[in-house]
Amino acid sequence: MSIARRLADLFRVKANKALDRAEDPREVLDYSYERQLEMLTKVRRGVADVATSRKRLDLQLTQLQQAADRLQEQATQAVDLGRDDLAREALTRRSAVTAQMGDITAQRDALSAEEAKLTTAATRLQARVEAFRTRKETIKATYTAAEAQTRVGEAVSGISEEMGDVGLAVQRAEDKTSQMQARAGAIDELLASGAIQDATATTSGRDDLQAALEAARGDQGVDRELAALKAGRSAPAVGGGQARPEVTGGQPEQERQR
Amino acid sequence: MITRILGEGQYDVPETALTDLNVLDAAVQAAVDATDAVAFRARLGELLAAVRELGAPVPDDVLTVSDLVLPAPDSDLADVAALLGDEGLIPG
Numbered sequence: 001m002s003i004a005r006r007l008a009d010l011f012r013v014k015a016n017k018a019l020d021r022a023e024d025p026r027e028v029l030d031y032s033y034e035r036q037l038e039m040l041t042k043v044r045r046g047v048a049d050v051a052t053s054r055k056r057l058d059l060q061l062t063q064l065q066q067a068a069d070r071l072q073e074q075a076t077q078a079v080d081l082g083r084d085d086l087a088r089e090a091l092t093r094r095s096a097v098t099a100q101m102g103d104i105t106a107q108r109d110a111l112s113a114e115e116a117k118l119t120t121a122a123t124r125l126q127a128r129v130e131a132f133r134t135r136k137e138t139i140k141a142t143y144t145a146a147e148a149q150t151r152v153g154e155a156v157s158g159i160s161e162e163m164g165d166v167g168l169a170v171q172r173a174e175d176k177t178s179q180m181q182a183r184a185g186a187i188d189e190l191l192a193s194g195a196i197q198d199a200t201a202t203t204s205g206r207d208d209l210q211a212a213l214e215a216a217r218g219d220q221g222v223d224r225e226l227a228a229l230k231a232g233r234s235a236p237a238v239g240g241g242q243a244r245p246e247v248t249g250g251q252p253e254q255e256r257q258r
Numbered sequence: 259m260i261t262r263i264l265g266e267g268q269y270d271v272p273e274t275a276l277t278d279l280n281v282l283d284a285a286v287q288a289a290v291d292a293t294d295a296v297a298f299r300a301r302l303g304e305l306l307a308a309v310r311e312l313g314a315p316v317p318d319d320v321l322t323v324s325d326l327v328l329p330a331p332d333s334d335l336a337d338v339a340a341l342l343g344d345e346g347l348i349p350g
Contacts, residue, residue, distance in 0.1 A: 003290065004261070006342055007327035015323070077336045117265055124267055127318030157320030160264065167263050168341075172316065172330075 019153055029136040032156050036129045039163045043122045046170040050115045053177045056184050057108040061101060063191060064116035068097045081216045090209055100187065107180055114173045121166045132159045139143050260316065261309050262324040263331070269313030282308055295335050306331050 019028055071094035078086035135155050259276060262268045271279065282305040287296035306328060316322060329338050 002326075003338060003342065004283060004326035004328050007264075007329070008262075008324050009316065010341070011327055120267075124318050128321060131319040131321055132280065154323070155321050157323040161323055161327075162321075165262065165264055172265075196346075246305055 009162045010155065011164050015157040019156055025153065026140055028152055028156055032159060033129075033133060035138060036125075036132060036159060039166060040125055040129060043118060043125060043166050043170050043200065046173050046234050047115060047118045047122055049177050050111055050118060050173050051187060053180045053184070054108060054111040054115055057104055057111065057180065060184060060191075061104055061108065064097050064101045064104070064187075067191075068094050068101065071097065071209070076215060076220060077213050078216070081213065081220060083213070083216050086209065086212050086216065093209070104187070111176065111180060114176055117172050118169055121169050125162060125166050128162050134137055135139065156249070259326065259330040260322055260324045261313060261326040261328065263306055263309060263328045264333075266320070267318075268290035268324055269309050271309060271313035275312040278312070279305065279308055290335065290338065293335060298335055298338075300334065301302075301323055302329060303331060 071090045075087045075090035075094065078084070135151075139151050139155070168180060186217055259271045259273060260268055261271050282301065285301040286298065286305050287303050308326065329341065
């Protein structure tokens with residue numbers, strides 16, 4: 001038998017089990033309606049959960065982008081300082097960060113798709129629950145238990161299948177979200193450990209690359225001062241000749257005042 | 259013929275389209291039997307596209323049972339096996 005028929009049968013079996021449990025089919029209407037409201041709550045919560053996870057990935061993407069920008073900036077600085085080794089290190093880290101970003105972007109897109117699907121499912125279920133409620137009241141008001149049998153069957157089976165479908169969607173979204181949360185947690189840990197520098201934390205923490213760059217810049221500063229000193233060795237000889245008369249000229253004055 | 263695509267909703271497919279759909283359905287089944295994941299995804303995609311094209315969406319306020327239920331477009335073989343293998347996986 002084809003998969004499509006087997007799946008349809010499975011849904012039907014589920015629905016019939018619910019119907020078989022009740023003595024008066026009209027009891028099923030109220031019971032089913034309660035389940036529908038629960039399912040609506042569940043699917044709405046599912047939408048909110050997926051949105052939360054998606055926003056977390058958005059935030060991580062922003063942080064990784066900042067880290068990539070910062071590493072690019074560091075590479076430029078390193079090149080300016082003539083430190084190709086540091087530039088290479090910065091670019092290597094940057095490519096790791098970019099790879100992470102590609103990965104997370106794909107996951108973020110998958111979650112967005114899941115979010116859209118669940119939102120649609122929630123809207124559809126809402127409309128069908130509303131239709132069910134209307135029909136439930138009509139059946140209860142108009143028909144005897146015996147007459148209600150078939151009508152209840154139709155309504156309950158129809159909505160039961162919808163709930164099964166939405167339930168599956170919520171399950172899938174929950175699975176994906178928990179996978180995503182585990183990964184997002186891992187990235188947060190990476191960011192916290194400094195393996196991928198969190199650009200937002202640069203004011204407080206300083207990464208090793210930055211330290212090396214500053215050391216290099218410091219070295220350059222020292223070199224410059226050294227060069228200035230060396231140049232100054234001969235310069236003071238000239239300046240000293242000019243300064244001396246003031247000193248020697250001043251001393252006699254002081255002596256004269258005493 | 260009411261056909262549900264899981265995660266998407268129901269379509270009312272005219273009886274005249276059934277011959278075409280059965281061919282596509284058989285191709286999906288063949289891919290499942292051969293446990294060919296790539297072929298399965300491709301054939302399922304074709305079947306779902308045909309249902310969407312030939313069928314008319316069932317309005318949201320209509321409560322009706324499906325004659326056929328098809329897996330979601332991004333399902334893989336494991337998802338389908340899980341659906342068919344254990345009734346408990348279908349909630350509701």
